[in-house]
Amino acid sequence: MSGATLLKESGPKEVFCGLTSIVWLHRRMPDAFFLVVGSRTCAHLIQSAAGVMIFAEPRFGTAILEERDLAGLADAHDELNRVVKNLLARRPEIKTLFLVGSCPSEVIKIDLSRVAENLNIELKGQVTVLNYSGSGIETTFTQGEDGALKALIPLMPKSDQKKLLLVGTLANAVEDRLVSIFNRLGIDNVESFPPRQSTELPSIGPETKVLLTQPYLTDTARELENKGAEIIEAPFPLGVTGSTLWIQAAANSFGIDKSIVDSILNPLISRAKKALEPHVEKLSGKKLFLLPESQLEIPLARFLSNECGMEIIEIGTPYLNRDLMKAEIDLLPPDCRIVEGQHVEKQLDRVRDSSPDLVVCGMGLANPLEAEGISTKWSIEMVFSPIHGIDQASDLAELFSRPLRRHDILNPTKTLTSN
Numbered sequence: 001m002s003g004a005t006l007l008k009e010s011g012p013k014e015v016f017c018g019l020t021s022i023v024w025l026h027r028r029m030p031d032a033f034f035l036v037v038g039s040r041t042c043a044h045l046i047q048s049a050a051g052v053m054i055f056a057e058p059r060f061g062t063a064i065l066e067e068r069d070l071a072g073l074a075d076a077h078d079e080l081n082r083v084v085k086n087l088l089a090r091r092p093e094i095k096t097l098f099l100v101g102s103c104p105s106e107v108i109k110i111d112l113s114r115v116a117e118n119l120n121i122e123l124k125g126q127v128t129v130l131n132y133s134g135s136g137i138e139t140t141f142t143q144g145e146d147g148a149l150k151a152l153i154p155l156m157p158k159s160d161q162k163k164l165l166l167v168g169t170l171a172n173a174v175e176d177r178l179v180s181i182f183n184r185l186g187i188d189n190v191e192s193f194p195p196r197q198s199t200e201l202p203s204i205g206p207e208t209k210v211l212l213t214q215p216y217l218t219d220t221a222r223e224l225e226n227k228g229a230e231i232i233e234a235p236f237p238l239g240v241t242g243s244t245l246w247i248q249a250a251a252n253s254f255g256i257d258k259s260i261v262d263s264i265l266n267p268l269i270s271r272a273k274k275a276l277e278p279h280v281e282k283l284s285g286k287k288l289f290l291l292p293e294s295q296l297e298i299p300l301a302r303f304l305s306n307e308c309g310m311e312i313i314e315i316g317t318p319y320l321n322r323d324l325m326k327a328e329i330d331l332l333p334p335d336c337r338i339v340e341g342q343h344v345e346k347q348l349d350r351v352r353d354s355s356p357d358l359v360v361c362g363m364g365l366a367n368p369l370e371a372e373g374i375s376t377k378w379s380i381e382m383v384f385s386p387i388h389g390i391d392q393a394s395d396l397a398e399l400f401s402r403p404l405r406r407h408d409i410l411n412p413t414k415t416l417t418s419n
């Protein structure tokens, strides 16, 4: 590993919970439904995060278990069964139903895996019922995807076919572009997980080579390995360098000649570097502090430091999987400080002491920091924006240069003075 300093911290946290990932998962798999088993707070979170669809039938909902139900577990199980059956009677097009656990202590006591098992026996052939936890006690917001994918893995058929499996949700257009690059390199059998339909799960076996698109899929990666797949070690496809090394790692693993890889990637790299220039001009020399939330913080810091010239003060990450993150940490500048976990008060003190130009953080911290005159970028935007791949490097940089430009416009005097 590089000379980065790795520290741990624990204390009060300020992060979104894993329910949030339903927002992008339900768009990815429109034949699936996500039923949160939770409280009114959970219902509010998911509705405000995803918006309420007025003309379309929503593909997520909350079974709000009232205190009456929670008084006895038998009642809660009955109530949940009733909600599920009503839902499926109204929505027969649902092919996969995810029961998503949440925080309230009484909900934690419900054995959702048993509920799912019983429903699978009863509803055999009509729908597959799975469960995972989105509880904020156990997960940060991106880990909801990790839980959902892990729940799908036992349903993946076996295969001995040689294939490249891209794992982690990508915007469809970005996925199409990446698949086309792999096809041009000569890797024809490329599949994605999660698929675009929950019932079209890719098969898996010892000839499956997994290329992770997202850094927060620790449990999914482990389960895929248990199924015999090989995880290709690579940085993540953010920025020109990360995306190039990511594609090269897959190409190496399939024995593709370097000259073929270079001939396809070099024009993309030149174009992307040119498109990055105006953002580098804005970002270069600016101080960046990343608070822990999405688990994308290390790849983002690597990109913003190495390709955009930002000075990294601290990289916070909710969890650090050293194996999956090794290739990323190796690329970081040697003096980087990575803090795993969070004590939000201490971290905010360090933010204030270091006067950063930009803080990447959760939505809950952004407004207070903005009120103190510190520019922020919501980390949740990284999972809703098409930022993966060589072509997308300038769009990724723009997410960070835009708040600095906005800050300049709102503080013209200060900008003139500091310039």
Ligand code: SF4
Pocket: 017, 018, 019, 038, 039, 041, 042, 043, 045, 101, 102, 103, 104, 134, 135, 136, 137
């Ligand atoms: S799962 Fe927990 S943190 Fe998330 S909305 Fe529900 S109560 Fe809040």
